[in-house]
Amino acid sequence: MRTTRQDMQKISGKNKVSVTILGSGTCVPSPDRSACAVLMRAGDNNLVFDAGPGTMRRLLEAGVFVFDVSHLFFSHYHPDHTGELVPFLFANKYPENHRKRNLFLCGGPGFKNFYLQLKSIYHEWIDVSGRLDLVEFGPTPNEAHLFDGFTLFTTPVTHSPESLAYKVTTPEGVSVVYSGDTDESENLIALSRNADLLICESALPDPMKVPGHLTPSSAGRIAARANVKKLVLTHFYPECDTVDMFQQCRKTYSGPLILAKDLLTIEMDPV
Numbered sequence: 521m522r523t524t525r526q527d528m529q530k531i532s533g534k535n536k537v538s539v540t541i542l543g544s545g546t547c548v549p550s551p552d553r554s555a556c557a558v559l560m561r562a563g564d565n566n567l568v569f570d571a572g573p574g575t576m577r578r579l580l581e582a583g584v585f586v587f588d589v590s591h592l593f594f595s596h597y598h599p600d601h602t603g604e605l606v607p608f609l610f611a612n613k614y615p616e617n618h619r620k621r622n623l624f625l626c627g628g629p630g631f632k633n634f635y636l637q638l639k640s641i642y643h644e645w646i647d648v649s650g651r652l653d654l655v656e657f658g659p660t661p662n663e664a665h666l667f668d669g670f671t672l673f674t675t676p677v678t679h680s681p682e683s684l685a686y687k688v689t690t691p692e693g694v695s696v697v698y699s700g701d702t703d704e705s706e707n708l709i710a711l712s713r714n715a716d717l718l719i720c721e722s723a724l725p726d727p728m729k730v731p732g733h734l735t736p737s738s739a740g741r742i743a744a745r746a747n748v749k750k751l752v753l754t755h756f757y758p759e760c761d762t763v764d765m766f767q768q769c770r771k772t773y774s775g776p777l778i779l780a781k782d783l784l785t786i787e788m789d790p791v
């Protein structure tokens with residue numbers, strides 16, 4: 521039998537960890553930028569952070585089918601981050617019994633109620649009970665949650681009452697932070713301290729700053745203060761594609777910097 525790269529990584533105790541931007545856009549329809557979603561592959565787990573409209577198509581393009589998603593984490597409940605949840609659950613029912621492992625469906629304060637409200641509308645169409653673990657995280661800063669294969673840290677950020685940022689650390693020592701939507705946030709800086717990768721929203725160019733969102737230079741300031749090893753800016757409204765977001769971020773952050781595109785994949789080297 522041939523030994524695959526994945527087998528070799530298992531033998532050496534190192535699992536491959538990668539991050540794929542599924543959607544780098546917003547609520548504004550775009551052929552190039554799907555709404556917010558990020559995939560993180562870590563060992564046997566396929567973690568998805570947010571699921572805006574179009575997420576399942578981008579997942580397929582990244583080679584991941586709905587049944588392969590092990591965890592779905594929502595940063596908050598705005599439709600550009602949650603719009604695919606109902607179609608995603610519906611898709612998980614067909615063909616029946618195809619999901620071989622439970623789906624962890626997770627969010628911040630009020631998440632169970634949010635899910636139950638959807639369920640009260642869609643009933644059995646989105647009922648995957650028996651294969652579902654529903655988890656609601658509290659608002660405690662930098663709270664650790666142990667999952668099989670990784671540790672998750674949650675912290676409240678400045679956007680809507682339920683908004684959380686997430687950090688995943690793997691047994692290989694890789695740490696990845698996803699900001700969700702936020703304004704300037706000391707909690708996000710604390711969560712991101714020395715992280716290998718910060719995926720940070722940067723919704724609008726510097727001159728268009730609005731409350732509740734970041735710009736390239738404010739996201740860069742967070743990355744610099746947290747001393748992250750790499751920064752990916754994402755969640756771009758169309759205005760972002762008309763200016764030099766890279767240079768705006770360079771005003772505050774001099775480290776490795778990437779502007780997100782849909783299906784951009786970053787391989788994370790084991791530490």
Ligand SMILES: [Zn+2]
Nearest residue numbers: 596598679701
């Ligand atoms: Zn939002």
Ligand SMILES: [Zn+2]
Nearest residue numbers: 598600601701
């Ligand atoms: Zn958003």
